Amino acid sequence: MKSWLILLGVLVHAGPALAQDSAFILGAAGRPIIRPDGTYVFNHVPGSDLVFEAQIAPRIIILDSIGDATRHVLDSERGTWGWALSTAPMVKLRMFNEASSPVRTPSYMPKGIVQVARLRNLSRADDESVRFKGPVEMWLIDAVPFGHHSNGQNGCLFESQSRDAAGTCVETVAPGPRTVNRSDGSFSTNYIEAGLHYGRMYLAARDTVPEYGTRWEWRAGAAVQLNPRGYLGGALDDELADIYGRTRLSLEAMTARRDSWRCGRLEGQLRLQYIHDTPAGVPAVTTIADASCLPASWGGTGLFVRFFRGQDYYNLGFTDRITRLQFGLTLQQATFLSFRIPSL
Amino acid sequence: MYATLSYDVNAGPRPIEDVREALLKPFDGRATCDLLSDTFICEIDHTEDYLALAKDLRQIGRDFPGQFQFVFTLHRAGDPLRSNGQFPKPRAREILGSGDGG
Numbered sequence: 001m002k003s004w005l006i007l008l009g010v011l012v013h014a015g016p017a018l019a020q021d022s023a024f025i026l027g028a029a030g031r032p033i034i035r036p037d038g039t040y041v042f043n044h045v046p047g048s049d050l051v052f053e054a055q056i057a058p059r060i061i062i063l064d065s066i067g068d069a070t071r072h073v074l075d076s077e078r079g080t081w082g083w084a085l086s087t088a089p090m091v092k093l094r095m096f097n098e099a100s101s102p103v104r105t106p107s108y109m110p111k112g113i114v115q116v117a118r119l120r121n122l123s124r125a126d127d128e129s130v131r132f133k134g135p136v137e138m139w140l141i142d143a144v145p146f147g148h149h150s151n152g153q154n155g156c157l158f159e160s161q162s163r164d165a166a167g168t169c170v171e172t173v174a175p176g177p178r179t180v181n182r183s184d185g186s187f188s189t190n191y192i193e194a195g196l197h198y199g200r201m202y203l204a205a206r207d208t209v210p211e212y213g214t215r216w217e218w219r220a221g222a223a224v225q226l227n228p229r230g231y232l233g234g235a236l237d238d239e240l241a242d243i244y245g246r247t248r249l250s251l252e253a254m255t256a257r258r259d260s261w262r263c264g265r266l267e268g269q270l271r272l273q274y275i276h277d278t279p280a281g282v283p284a285v286t287t288i289a290d291a292s293c294l295p296a297s298w299g300g301t302g303l304f305v306r307f308f309r310g311q312d313y314y315n316l317g318f319t320d321r322i323t324r325l326q327f328g329l330t331l332q333q334a335t336f337l338s339f340r341i342p343s344l
Numbered sequence: 345m346y347a348t349l350s351y352d353v354n355a356g357p358r359p360i361e362d363v364r365e366a367l368l369k370p371f372d373g374r375a376t377c378d379l380l381s382d383t384f385i386c387e388i389d390h391t392e393d394y395l396a397l398a399k400d401l402r403q404i405g406r407d408f409p410g411q412f413q414f415v416f417t418l419h420r421a422g423d424p425l426r427s428n429g430q431f432p433k434p435r436a437r438e439i440l441g442s443g444d445g446g
Contacts, residue, residue, distance in 0.1 A: 129395045205391035210345060210418035212391075341391065343417040344398040 024258060024265045024294065025206070025213045026335040031064040033333045034115060035142055035197070037088055040304065042328025049097045053314075053326070057090035059113075059333050066117050074132055074212065075342035079120030086113045092314060104183065107315045111147035115140060119337075122200070132212045132341065135200040142223070144193035150234055151315040155184030157240060180243075180316050187315040189227045189236035189244065197221025197252075201337060213258070214336035220253040244318050247276035258336050264296035265332065275311060283321055286310025292330055304330045345388045345421050346439050347397070351414040363408045370400040377435045385425065387439045394418045 026032050037057035043050060062085045069082030092107035118139040125131040156162060156169035158178045164170050199219025203212040225248040227236040236246065256267040273286040287309045294302030305327045312320040353363045375387040388394045398416050405412045425440055 128398065129392060132395075207390040208345070209420045210391075210394075341394075341418050343415050344395075344402075 024296075024300070024334075024336055026067070026070070026338050027209070027211075029067070030335070031061045031067045031084070032070065032337055033059050033061065033086075033335055034066070034084075034117070034140065036333045037090055038334075039331040040328060041330075042304070042306075042326045044324040044326040046324075051095040051097050051101055052328075053092070053094045055090065055092045057088050057109075059086055059088050061086045066115070066119075069117065069119055070337050071340045072342075073119045073121055073136055073339045075340075076121075077124075079118055081116070081118050083114070083116045086115070087111065088113065094314060105151040105153050105185070105187070105315055107149060108152055109147065109149045111144050114143045114145060117141075121339075128344065132203065132205070132339075134203045134212070136203065136214075136337075136339065138197075138199045138201065138219070138337075140195075140197040140199070140219075140221070142195045142197060142221075144191070144225075146232070147191045147193060148189070148234060149191070149315065150188035151186070153184045153186045155181050155186060157181060157185045157187070159185075180319055182316050185316055187240065188234040189240070190231040190234055191225050191227045191236075192231070193223055193225040195221050195223030195250075203339065206338065209338075210341045211338045212341065213338040216255065216257040216260075217336065218253070218255040221251075223250045223252075224248070225250070241277075243279040245275040245277045245279075249274045249276070256334075256336070259296065261293075262295055263293035263302070264298075265292075265294040265302070265334070265336070267292050267294075267332075267334075273310065278311065279319060281321065282311045282319060283309075286313075292332065294330070294332055300333065301329060301331050304328065345390075345394070345418055346385055346423075347388050347394055347416055347418050348383065348385050348425075349401070349414060349416050350383045351412065354411050354413075356408065356411040358408055358411060360411075363404070363411050366404050366407065367401065367412060367414075370397055370404075375435075375439050377432060377439055385436060385439050388418060391418075 036059040037055065039057055040055045041052055043052055064084040066082030066084050069080040072080045088111055090109040090111065092109065093103045095101050095103045119136055121131065121134055121136050123131045123134055157180065159181045160171055160173045160178055161169040162172045197219050198221065199217055201214040201217040204215040206213045227241065227246045229235060229238065236244065250271060250273040252269065252271040254267065254269040256265060258265060260266045268291045269289070271288040275284050278284050288306065290304055290306035292302055292304035294300060305325065307325055309323045310321065311318055312322045351367060353360055371386055376384050378384045401414055401416055422441060425436060
């Protein structure tokens with residue numbers, strides 16, 4: 001633990017804070033990435049047989065007009081609209097400290113994302129040097145019309161089951177408490193998610209380019225996730241639904257600051273999730289609080305710490321209640337928005 | 345950074361020469377370069393500098409009602425200048441290259 005802390009201290013101090021502009025701010029010609037899932041490599045306390053856990057989630061923008069909308073916000077009293085279509089081929093994995101260090105049943109979580117944003121400068125000051133500082137408000141609809149979560153296994157869900165000649169999982173031992181088959185049990189669900197978020201961005205002149213960039217921002221919102229029956233191949237079946245839960249509601253709030261202390265991006269986030277129909281022994285509410293610092297010279301990489309309490313989010317772990325303090329490295333694609341100065 | 349100023353000076357109660365003199369005054373001591381008639385570029389130090397110049401130009405519009413209109417646009421250092429007119433290119437290049445380009 002001590003060596004981890006020393007390493008983290010050395011890494012943070014290795015990155016000198018740069019001037020006002022940094023890689024974390026979107027150029028006016030760029031495509032903004034809003035609410036990405038983020039990539040993480042980490043461990044946790046209290047310790048367990050985990051070697052490391054990782055989430056790999058690059059956000060790939062396919063179509064975007066939010067970037068174009070940012071070019072006209074400071075020029076429009078009524079605000080501007082934009083939308084984006086993107087995808088995230090997300091994977092979560094845990095490597096365990098056992099013989100041959102297995103990565104047991106990774107979570108494959110690809111999804112398609114549609115975002116619609118409305119941006120508007122709330123400042124009505126006559127003086128442009130005041131008005132252009134905003135705040136700029138953003139209403140964001142963040143939807144996942146199709147998301148998939150599976151673990152790529154073909155075993156039966158419970159250890160008490162085995163496949164019959166037709167390939168159907170049937171009970172082969174006397175009825176009793178059933179244990180989830182964690183070595184090769186099959187887990188699969190498809191989901192729909194929709195969220196509404198509201199936030200404000202407070203701007204500062206960038207001075208090297210004709211733009212005002214976000215200096216700090218906050219955002220809050222709510223979302224609902226449904227795991228419907230029969231939603232394409234791999235949908236959540238009734239047997240799994242009884243112990244996984246079909247409906248999840250979440251509330252979240254975040255704040256981020258640009259070029260603060262040694263961080264090109266300093267961010268804090270709080271998320272609460274309510275699982276409508278949880279199995280016995282699993283809490284209905286999940287609490288997640290995290291903080292990250294991405295040093296200015298690390299190109300989007302940084303350090304994070306996260307408190308997690310609630311239902312284990314790792315495919316077949318859903319019957320577990322976990323409380324963990326996670327810490328490690330993160331790679332974030334989230335960018336602070338920047339707004340073009342109009343002709344006067 | 346640099347800025348382009350396109351302007352229109354109209355006949356009115358005050359002599360046109362007075363309007364022209366007034367509109368050039370805010371650019372005293374600043375690198376400028378004439379493009380075609382009624383358009384020129386100037387160097388800009390930072391955003392506040394640009395906004396202050398725009399404020400001065402707007403005041404000239406108020407001092408000479410109906411005789412002066414303008415469009416003043418800020419550009420990133422090094423951004424290409426789109427003009428098919430004749431202008432002193434070495435001088436323009438100096439102004440376009442001012443600032444670090446971010």
